Amino acid sequence: MKDIKFFKRQQVPLEKHKARVIQALELKDIDERKKVMEEAGFNTFLLKNKDVFLDMLTDSGVNALSDFQLAAMMFADDAYAGSRTFDRFEAKCQDIFGMPFVLPAHQGRACENIIAQTFVKPGDVTIMNYHFTTTKAHIMINGGSVIEALIPEGLEIESEHPFKGNMDLERLEEEIKNNESVAFVRMEAGTNLIGGQPFSLENIKGVSKICKENNIPLVLDASLLTDNLYFIKVREEACKDMSIREITREIANQCDIIYFSARKLGSARGGAILLRDHDVFVSMQSLVTLYEGFLTYGGMSIKDMEAVTVGLEEAMTLDMVEQGPIFIEAMVDRLKEAGVPVVTPAGGLGCHIDATKFLEHIPQEQYRSAALSAAFYMVSGIRGMERGTFSEERNEDGSEHFASMELLRLALPRRVFTLSHIEFCVDRMIWLWENRHLVGGLEFEYEPKILRFFTGRCKPIGDWAENLVKKFKEDLPDSF
Numbered sequence: 001m002k003d004i005k006f007f008k009r010q011q012v013p014l015e016k017h018k019a020r021v022i023q024a025l026e027l028k029d030i031d032e033r034k035k036v037m038e039e040a041g042f043n044t045f046l047l048k049n050k051d052v053f054l055d056m057l058t059d060s061g062v063n064a065l066s067d068f069q070l071a072a073m074m075f076a077d078d079a080y081a082g083s084r085t086f087d088r089f090e091a092k093c094q095d096i097f098g099m100p101f102v103l104p105a106h107q108g109r110a111c112e113n114i115i116a117q118t119f120v121k122p123g124d125v126t127i128m129n130y131h132f133t134t135t136k137a138h139i140m141i142n143g144g145s146v147i148e149a150l151i152p153e154g155l156e157i158e159s160e161h162p163f164k165g166n167m168d169l170e171r172l173e174e175e176i177k178n179n180e181s182v183a184f185v186r187m188e189a190g191t192n193l194i195g196g197q198p199f200s201l202e203n204i205k206g207v208s209k210i211c212k213e214n215n216i217p218l219v220l221d222a223s224l225l226t227d228n229l230y231f232i233k234v235r236e237e238a239c240k241d242m243s244i245r246e247i248t249r250e251i252a253n254q255c256d257i258i259y260f261s262a263r264k265l266g267s268a269r270g271g272a273i274l275l276r277d278h279d280v281f282v283s284m285q286s287l288v289t290l291y292e293g294f295l296t297y298g299g300m301s302i303k304d305m306e307a308v309t310v311g312l313e314e315a316m317t318l319d320m321v322e323q324g325p326i327f328i329e330a331m332v333d334r335l336k337e338a339g340v341p342v343v344t345p346a347g348g349l350g351c352h353i354d355a356t357k358f359l360e361h362i363p364q365e366q367y368r369s370a371a372l373s374a375a376f377y378m379v380s381g382i383r384g385m386e387r388g389t390f391s392e393e394r395n396e397d398g399s400e401h402f403a404s405m406e407l408l409r410l411a412l413p414r415r416v417f418t419l420s421h422i423e424f425c426v427d428r429m430i431w432l433w434e435n436r437h438l439v440g441g442l443e444f445e446y447e448p449k450i451l452r453f454f455t456g457r458c459k460p461i462g463d464w465a466e467n468l469v470k471k472f473k474e475d476l477p478d479s480f
């Protein structure tokens with residue numbers, strides 16, 4: 001899309017697809033939005049989709065399907081065991097990633113459960129560029145712990161570094177030296193919790209070399225691989241003439257195990273673990289049959305497995321992998337221009353607002369990024385996701401574990417939103433930025449012990465929600 005230049009009009013992201021099936025949207029008025037936010041305990045996960053105008057919660061399972069994916073679903077060979085659909089899925093994974101063994105699972109965290117149960121013993125550590133919520137929970141539940149060895153730039157909100165998801169190779173070597181039992185090293189593509197930031201091909205090659213020297217398996221979380229592929233293609237000089245497929249294979253060549261959520265990669269629903277080692281494959285098979293289902297569906301619907309097979313092939317094209325990042329870049333540029341604090345450079349998955357700067361008057365223990373998510377829904381009808389302290393597990397002694405970054409993530413599921421949606425989103429965010437002093441903190445009313453951000457419920461501290469609604473009505477009396 002970037003290679004199509006506009007003549008006189010401003011250059012904007014141009015879709016290389018068109019909508020053929022649509023879903024109607026409704027924007028409720030602000031009083032209703034406040035009411036449903038209260039009912040949802042100020043947690044955007046607990047909103048009903050019927051009350052949401054633009055759903056920017058996640059890209060998981062909500063990327064748009066292509067016509068070929070939809071058509072492929074009709075070919076699904078619905079068999080419990082040995083379906084042709086699985087053969088096609090397995091062959092596609094082998095073809096793209098070059099790994100001989102394929103295990104299906106119902107989603108990404110199911111792969112994490114199986115990998116953690118296979119490798120992590122009590123007292124083990126795992127070293128990674130950065131953790132993801134469900135990954136860390138599975139490692140901890142098996143008695144292990146997580147060490148993050150991200151480069152320091154990765155945690156800078158504003159940076160020029162093109163690969164903020166890189167592992168700090170010196171730190172990795174040091175941690176391997178200092179820890180007796182390293183279960184595995186994990187690289188996460190399109191690092192989710194730091195703003196969808198990529199690693200470079202050069203960096204994963206360095207990580208792989210260190211892992212091999214120390215005989216430690218390297219595991220790749222490829223859930224957000226598409227965005228990472230795009231950034232390698234456009235930001236890594238040595239890769240600019242490589243195809244997306246070649247970059248993918250080069251990354252895969254560095255790894256012992258790859259897993260992915262096909263709710264993201266593959267643009268349908270499911271997951272898979274790909275392996276080189278036959279013994280590990282066999283030991284994981286019994287966990288797949290125990291937790292997921294038979295080895296040729298692993299908890300996935302067969303129709304979705306067909307759609308994933310086509311989705312993986314589509315993910316090997318530049319048109320597909322660049323759509324998300326260039327829309328995100330457009331959104332980031334517009335917000336930056338208006339002075340709204342955002343993570344830069346623009347990453348994948350979504351646009352990430354810096355809640356620390358946005359709501360610096362709210363103490364971190366009052367969950368400023370969760371407050372920002374709730375406030376933004378109330379003033380826009382747009383649902384984003386908190387990615388900060390509210391998404392962290394408490395320390396073992398019950399004290400708060402403060403996140404290194406407090407972000408509101410506005411995800412752009414691939415091929416779903418148009419530029420007018422982005423303009424509306426930016427407009428409402430600018431309104432909130434100009435009225436940010438009205439937003440206050442949150443406190444828990446119900447706090448689950450594990451993954452509290454999914455189902456936890458909060459209430460606002462003070463009457464800031466009322467004040468926010470009142471000011472919105474004054475400023476935009478004729479608008480939803």
Ligand SMILES: Cc1ncc(COP(=O)(O)O)c(C=O)c1O
Pocket residue numbers: 060107108109110132134135188192221223224261262263271
């Ligand atoms: C990087 C990463 N890994 C793993 C997962 C877990 O995948 P799933 O939601 O399919 O369980 C996610 C989901 O958001 C993710 O972003």
